[in-house]
Amino acid sequence: MQAPAHLSIYDAADSNRRRTILLVAIFIVFIAVLGYALGDLWSGNTTGGLVVLPFAFGVSAVSALASYYAGDKVVLAVSHARPVTEKEEPVLHNVAEALAIGDGLPKPALYLIEDTAPNAFATGRDPQHASIVVTRGLLQKMDRTELEGVLAHEMSHVKNLDTRLMLEVAVLLGMVALLADWILRTMWWGGGRRDRRDRGGAGGILIIIGLVLAILAPIIAQLMQLAVSRQREYLADASGALLTRYPAGLANALRKIAADPEPLEVANKATAPLYIANPLHDAPRAFDNLFNTHPPIEERIRRLEAMG
Amino acid sequence: MELIVGIVIVVLLAVVIIGAYNRLVTLRQRVSEAYSDIDVQLKRRHDLIPNLVETVKGYAAHERGVFDEVTQARANAIAAGSAAPAQRAQAENMLTGALRSLFAVAEAYPQLQAVQEFKDLSENLTATEDKIAFARRFYNGSVRDYNTALQTFPTVVFGSMFGFKPSEYFEVTETAEREVPQVKFT
Numbered sequence: 001m002q003a004p005a006h007l008s009i010y011d012a013a014d015s016n017r018r019r020t021i022l023l024v025a026i027f028i029v030f031i032a033v034l035g036y037a038l039g040d041l042w043s044g045n046t047t048g049g050l051v052v053l054p055f056a057f058g059v060s061a062v063s064a065l066a067s068y069y070a071g072d073k074v075v076l077a078v079s080h081a082r083p084v085t086e087k088e089e090p091v092l093h094n095v096a097e098a099l100a101i102g103d104g105l106p107k108p109a110l111y112l113i114e115d116t117a118p119n120a121f122a123t124g125r126d127p128q129h130a131s132i133v134v135t136r137g138l139l140q141k142m143d144r145t146e147l148e149g150v151l152a153h154e155m156s157h158v159k160n161l162d163t164r165l166m167l168e169v170a171v172l173l174g175m176v177a178l179l180a181d182w183i184l185r186t187m188w189w190g191g192g193r194r195d196r197r198d199r200g201g202a203g204g205i206l207i208i209i210g211l212v213l214a215i216l217a218p219i220i221a222q223l224m225q226l227a228v229s230r231q232r233e234y235l236a237d238a239s240g241a242l243l244t245r246y247p248a249g250l251a252n253a254l255r256k257i258a259a260d261p262e263p264l265e266v267a268n269k270a271t272a273p274l275y276i277a278n279p280l281h282d283a284p285r286a287f288d289n290l291f292n293t294h295p296p297i298e299e300r301i302r303r304l305e306a307m308g
Numbered sequence: 309m310e311l312i313v314g315i316v317i318v319v320l321l322a323v324v325i326i327g328a329y330n331r332l333v334t335l336r337q338r339v340s341e342a343y344s345d346i347d348v349q350l351k352r353r354h355d356l357i358p359n360l361v362e363t364v365k366g367y368a369a370h371e372r373g374v375f376d377e378v379t380q381a382r383a384n385a386i387a388a389g390s391a392a393p394a395q396r397a398q399a400e401n402m403l404t405g406a407l408r409s410l411f412a413v414a415e416a417y418p419q420l421q422a423v424q425e426f427k428d429l430s431e432n433l434t435a436t437e438d439k440i441a442f443a444r445r446f447y448n449g450s451v452r453d454y455n456t457a458l459q460t461f462p463t464v465v466f467g468s469m470f471g472f473k474p475s476e477y478f479e480v481t482e483t484a485e486r487e488v489p490q491v492k493f494t
């Protein structure tokens with residue numbers, strides 16, 4: 001039972017390396033094309049597009065690199081996570097260190113979000129630069145075996161480099177998705193009511209960008225979903241359970257998380273896929289089903305219980 | 309022509325041999341790193357025990373038997389420090405058993421349970437036992453990978469040639485488990 005699970009973890013790490021490169025390539029091409037189109041529109045001829053092109057390349061390459069090296073810090077900052085010391089939370093540190101020993105990896109940095117909604121996520125480009133973030137609610141509501149189950153799930157994400165791919169997904173695709181969301185909403189609620197003649201060319205360009213993004217947003221969302229396929233969560237559940245040898249720990253934790261009605265306020269659409277369970281419990285909006293990156297919790301619990 | 313074929317064969321052979329040798333070295337290295345992980349945690353546990361015994365003694369001085377048992381088991385475990393993994397695992401297993409009875413005794417003293425020092429010590433000890441368990445799993449997994457490589461092609465051909473020896477699992481073998489009741493301190 002152990003050997004195939006080991007194999008699949010290494011396969012997953014390789015697949016994540018490839019997917020990350022692919023994602024970055026697509027992103028750079030996408031921004032370059034968008035930049036070219038904008039330059040074209042602004043100047044009215046193709047020379048303008050060609051002038052903008054290198055800048056678009058530069059900007060997208062820099063943001064891809066920046067999200068690779070500093071994306072985890074951005075994600076930690078927008079989630080209002082702060083480092084937590086061993087003295088403050090000895091049990092959290094002890095459990096994380098034990099799991100890291102079990103995986104033969106360095107102990108990840110540990111962060112805390114002061115929010116009573118129980119949830120957790122992992123980030124970082126590789127196991128040497130990994131961080132695991134938990135909420136205050138998780139520490140309050142979980143017992144030791146449940147906490148161990150959750151952290152083991154996160155360690156699996158670290159080990160198979162899900163965190164690297166998710167970092168690029170959250171920062172690059174999340175950026176585009178949020179931009180599309182924002183422009184669409186502006187057009188819908190703001191743009192329609194105003195007199196367009198006063199706004200001139202800028203308004204027209206905005207509308208064109210908006211339309212382009214409106215067409216692209218579902219495609220991007222699909223990409224996002226592909227990148228963070230549900231299989232990935234099941235795999236992290238399974239390899240986490242294999243690490244602790246106690247699938248019931250994670251199953252019970254998921255049950256508690258599912259039963260908790262509180263939304264996590266610091267989570268947004270870009271960071272939601274990082275969490276162990278969907279942190280947004282808000283009313284359904286357009287595109288929400290497209291962003292549904294988490295498999296149903298009942299199914300995850302069922303699979304964990306079938307293991308034990 | 310023949311010279312070229314000959315060179316190609318020699319080069320290919322060299323690549324295979326170097327690859328196999330490096331793989332075995334990497335795996336053996338991982339085994340010894342994993343073993344030092346266990347070592348660190350076991351030493352930590354040995355260091356925690358005297359304080360724990362003293363703290364419990366303060367509230368349950370008359371439970372002499374269990375203190376002697378723990379102290380003796382600790383001494384045996386330390387003495388087995390440089391022994392072979394299986395033998396060491398057995399000594400450590402005895403210590404785990406002795407500690408369990410110490411905690412069982414401690415449970416009968418509610419005042420002791422309320423002492424912060426005891427709470428800290430037992431959290432430390434629980435955490436250390438956890439880490440020992442995970443370190444043991446990782447070590448045994450590494451030993452399994454290394455020993456498998458020594459038994460499978462192509463590494464099997466060069467394993468004995470370069471003097472690689474299979475590693476021992478850190479676990480109590482069945483015979484050792486049968487011996488446990490004989491070495492009891494009452």
